[in-house]
Amino acid sequence: MTRHGYRKAADLPDTLPVFPLGGALVFPRWSLPLNIFEPRYLNMVDDAMAGHRLIGMIQPAGGNKQAPHLARVGCAGRITSYSETEDGRYLINLSGICRFSVVEELDVTTPYRQVRADWSRFAADLSEPEPTCLPDRAHLAEALKKYVAVNEMEVDWDAVETAPLETLVNALAAGCPFSPMEKQALLEAPDLCGRCDALIALLDMDTSGDDSSTLQ
CATH class of the missing domain: 1.10.1200 (Non-ribosomal Peptide Synthetase Peptidyl Carrier Protein; Chain A)
Structure with missing residues (x-):
């Protein structure tokens, strides 16, 4: 079975917004609840909800705390539930879709970071294990x-x-x-x-x- 209509790596976007968050992992067919409150990530969720609804969860890998280096591999999750609190936070749930390799980080004008993603190494994530x-x-x-x-x-x-x-x-x-x-x-x-x-x-x-x- 495939997840959310993604049957092959080519169905996934080349460009992906990423959320560097230490210790927070999402795996294919695994869910991750998130409490979003930073303005840049509120913006990221708004844009994802208006588009493909995918966010790449990725581990920081040292460097500046505000703009850490990114690990070489992350996992994309699709926003499958969403609510907004009275104080302006977003409570979302990400359902893991597929892992990706970071080809490069893009030079963007958005307040959140984006990468060019290569899904080919992990295309098997789109199908359940035999x-x-x-x-x-x-x-x-x-x-x-x-x-x-x-x-x-x-x-x-x-x-x-x-x-x-x-x-x-x-x-x-x-x-x-x-x-x-x-x-x-x-x-x-x-x-x-x-x-x-x-x-x-x-x-x-x-x-x-x-x-x-x-x-x-």
């Missing part, structure tokens, strides 16, 4: 049990056992308190199984006492 290509739930659950025990976290184990595997992997990848570089590694994993393998490695790394903070 049932034969899903990760091992038991291996992930075992790593998670050790991780939550060490970090004294609470987990809904019924959800771990019953949630769709893609939902489970993406929820943990987005929700666990990993570093920005670690989250970027999860985003850039080639597919769902690769993301799950990287997730298990990070969970195991934390419980093994390894001080490393990135994946090679």
